[in-house]
Amino acid sequence: MIFLVTLDRDEDGIWVSECPSIQGCVSQGVSKQEALDNIKEAIELCLEVRAERGMPLTIETRQIEVAA
Numbered sequence: 001m002i003f004l005v006t007l008d009r010d011e012d013g014i015w016v017s018e019c020p021s022i023q024g025c026v027s028q029g030v031s032k033q034e035a036l037d038n039i040k041e042a043i044e045l046c047l048e049v050r051a052e053r054g055m056p057l058t059i060e061t062r063q064i065e066v067a068a
Helices: 032-052
Strands: 006-009 015-018 026-029
Touching: 006 032, 015 032, 026 032
Parallel strands: none
Antiparallel strands: 006 015, 015 026
16 A cells, blocks of 8 residues: 655654554654654554554545645
8 A cells, every 4th residue: 555644854853754544643763764664664553453453444635735
């Protein structure tokens, strides 16, 4: 499966990555690459746990551009 993830830098310089289509699936890393590696692992683990519990694997998300 392919997932879109967000990658943001927090106020302490840590990279935070989140998978919006899997509620609560968040990770972080000191570098961008570490954050991306960690979110891949988090996605795999979240999907495994959700499957074991009979929960929906993902939720529907959409990216929409908004002009401000």
